[in-house]
Amino acid sequence: MTRRLYTASLLAITLVASRAVLALSPVPAAEASIERDRASILAMKGEYIVDFAFDETVLLKPGYERAAAMRSGGNETVIVVEDSPRKLVLQHILVDAKSGHVTKHWRQDWVYEAPQRFEFSADQTWHVRKIPAELNRGAWTQCVYEVSDAPRYCGTGHWDYRNGIATWTSDASWRPLPRREYTKRSDYNAVSAVNRHTITPNGWTHEQFNTKVLRKPDGSQEELAREFGFNDYQKTGEVDFKPAYTYWKATEGFWSKVRTRWDRYLERAPGVRLKTKIDGMAMIVPLFEQAGKLEDGKSVADGEIDAVFAKWVTAAPAE
Numbered sequence: 001m002t003r004r005l006y007t008a009s010l011l012a013i014t015l016v017a018s019r020a021v022l023a024l025s026p027v028p029a030a031e032a033s034i035e036r037d038r039a040s041i042l043a044m045k046g047e048y049i050v051d052f053a054f055d056e057t058v059l060l061k062p063g064y065e066r067a068a069a070m071r072s073g074g075n076e077t078v079i080v081v082e083d084s085p086r087k088l089v090l091q092h093i094l095v096d097a098k099s100g101h102v103t104k105h106w107r108q109d110w111v112y113e114a115p116q117r118f119e120f121s122a123d124q125t126w127h128v129r130k131i132p133a134e135l136n137r138g139a140w141t142q143c144v145y146e147v148s149d150a151p152r153y154c155g156t157g158h159w160d161y162r163n164g165i166a167t168w169t170s171d172a173s174w175r176p177l178p179r180r181e182y183t184k185r186s187d188y189n190a191v192s193a194v195n196r197h198t199i200t201p202n203g204w205t206h207e208q209f210n211t212k213v214l215r216k217p218d219g220s221q222e223e224l225a226r227e228f229g230f231n232d233y234q235k236t237g238e239v240d241f242k243p244a245y246t247y248w249k250a251t252e253g254f255w256s257k258v259r260t261r262w263d264r265y266l267e268r269a270p271g272v273r274l275k276t277k278i279d280g281m282a283m284i285v286p287l288f289e290q291a292g293k294l295e296d297g298k299s300v301a302d303g304e305i306d307a308v309f310a311k312w313v314t315a316a317p318a319e
Contacts, residue, residue, distance in 0.1 A: 030138075033138070034085070034086070034112060036159070036161070037112070037140060037159045038085075038088065040159055040166040040168070040199055041088050041090075041110050041140070042080065042083070042088065043166070043199045043204065044078055044090060044197070044199070044204050044233070045078045045079065045080050045090060046077070046078060046203070046235055047075075047076075047077045047078075047235065047236055047237070047239060047241050048075070048076050048077070048078070048203055048233040048234055048235055048236060049073070049074075049075055049233075049234050049236045049238075049239065050073055050074050050075070050076045050231060050232065050233050050234075051071075051072075051073045051230075051231070051232045051234075052070070052071070052072045052073060052074075052229075052230075052231050053069070053070070053071055053229065053230045053231075053232075054069065054070040054180070054208075054227055054228070054229045054230075055069045055070075055227065055228050055229075056069075056212075056225045056226070056227045057225070057226050057227065057228050058225065058226040059224075059225050060211075060223040060224060060225055060226065061222065061223065061224045061225070064224055064225060066225070067225075070180055072180075074094050075094065075095050075096070075097050075236070075239045075241070076092050076093065076094050076095070076105060076233070077092070077093050077095065077241045077244045077245075078090050078091070078092050078093075078233075079091045079092075079093065079244075079245075079248060081107075081252070086111065086112040086113070087109070087110065087111050087112070088109070088110045089107065089108075089109050089110075090107065090108045090109075090110075091104070091105075091107050091248070091255075092105040092106050092107065092108075093105055093241075093244040093247065093248060094244075095239065095240075095241055095243055095244045097239050097240070100240070100243040101243075102243045102244050102247040103147070104147055104247075104251075104255070104288070104291070105147060106144060106145060106146065106147065106152075107144070107145040107149060108142055108143070108144050108145075109142070109143045109145070110140050110141070110142050111140065111141050111143075112139075112140055113136050113137070113138070113139065114131060114136070114140075114141040114156070115130065115131065115136075116128055116129060116130050116131060116269075117129065117131055117141050117143060117154035117156065118143065118151050118154055118266050118271055118272070119153075119154065119173060119174060120151075120152075120153055120173075120174040120175050120176055120190065121174070121271075121316070121319075122215075123176075123189065123278070124176075124273055124274040124275070124276070124278065125271070125272070125273045125274075125316050125317075126151045126266070126271045126272050126273075126316065127269070127270055127271040127316050127319055128266060128267070128268060128269045128270065128271040128316075129269070131156055135156055135171060136156060138158060139156050139157055139158050140156070140157065140158070140159065140168065141154055141155070141156045142154065142155055142156075142157075142168070142170065142195070142197075144175075145262075146280060146284075147284055147288075148258070148280060148283045148284045148287050148288075149255065149258050149259050149262050150262065150274065150280055150283065151262070151266060151272065152175055152176065153173055153174065153175035153176075153193065154173060155170025155171060155173050155193075155194070155195050156170060156171050156173075157169045157170040157171060165198065165199070166198065166199040167196060167197065167198045167199075168196065168197045168198075169194065169195070169196045170193075170194055170195040170196070171194070172192055172193065172194050173192070173193065174190055174191070174192060174193075175190070175191045175193055176189075176190065176191070176278070177189065177190070177191065177278070178191070179279075182278050182279065183279065187214065187224065188212045188213055188214045188224050189213075189214060189215055190213045190214075190215045191210050191211065191212055191213065192210070192211040192213055193208055193209065193210045193211070194208075194209040195207070195208055195209075196208075196209075202234055202235050203232070203233040203234045203235045204233050205230065205231065205232050205233065206229075206230075206231040206233070207228070207229065207230055207231075208227075208228070208229030208230075208231075209226070209228060210226065210227040210228070210229060211223055211225075211226050211227070212224045212225050212226075212227060247295060250291075250294050250295045251291045251294050251295065254290065254291055254294055254300060254305075255291070257302065257305055258287060258305060261305065261306070261309050261313075265313065265315060265316075269319075270315055270316040270317065270318050270319060271315070271316035272313060272314070272315065272316055273313075273314050273315065273316045273317070274312060274313060275311070275312050275313070275314060276312050282311075282312055283308055283312050283313075286308050287305075287308060290304055290305065290308075
């Protein structure tokens with residue numbers, strides 16, 4: 001074989017090999033990206049002192065007066081309930097440092113390229129809708145749930161790592177009024193929100209870019225004000241979270257059954273409608289009482305859970 005022919009053959013082999021590598025490389029690269037995202041989500045587990053702050057910023061309705069700023073806080077542990085390759089479930093539990101009183105708080109589910117999500121469509125109603133492919137490709141959908149595991153909102157977005165900082169930003173989506181507002185206000189009935197989670201050196205943050213909206217029966221909308229929410233989760237070793245773990249050990253099987261019953265409505269269209277008042281206490285109280293029985297070493301029959309759902313939960317109307 002001549003030197004020229006040998007060189008040409010070597011180049012051809014190299015080119016074919018390079019193309020083969022390029023053809024194969026997207027798979028491990030995609031998997032590596034998913035693993036990096038999973039690590040970012042799992043970084044939110046742990047024990048925290050949390051500060052909650054909400055401030056109305058831009059006033060949009062003529063004559064509207066800015067509401068007072070809201071400040072609160074608490075001690076919260078975040079527990080991993082489910083850890084599978086493309087789904088992660090994190091449960092938040094509050095603990096009062098002085099009394100040790102435990103309150104099951106909100107829950108966040110993360111699903112990679114989820115085919116669908118629930119969307120707050122009307123009072124006490126969430127419809128299950130497909131996520132557009134262009135929004136969903138390579139994205140994680142985060143869904144947030146009430147203390148009773150009733151739905152609140154979902155958002156879809158990508159994790160970004162520019163400048164070495166892990167940040168996830170959602171698309172804009174609808175949610176019902178937050179608990180801090182619906183007991184005090186009736187001048188709006190929905191929030192359009194974008195969420196941003198960022199992993200920080202000592203914990204993580206949750207930013208909310210909210211617009212308070214009155215959605216009217218004729219389909220029109222009136223925007224009242226924009227609001228910025230900032231929830232700061234700072235790791236702590238100074239709070240005794242043992243009561244939270246004791247509570248969860250006693251009740252995790254019960255809450256798994258509750259989630260299964262919600263999933264019957266939220267994993268397929270049309271979705272779910274609640275027959276409770278907006279505060280949801282008609283479901284929260286009996287479910288918390290049932291969990292309390294388990295804490296006391298008593299039993300809760302499946303029929304007791306079913307009875308709560310039969311009374312207060314139904315399928316959403318078809319769209």
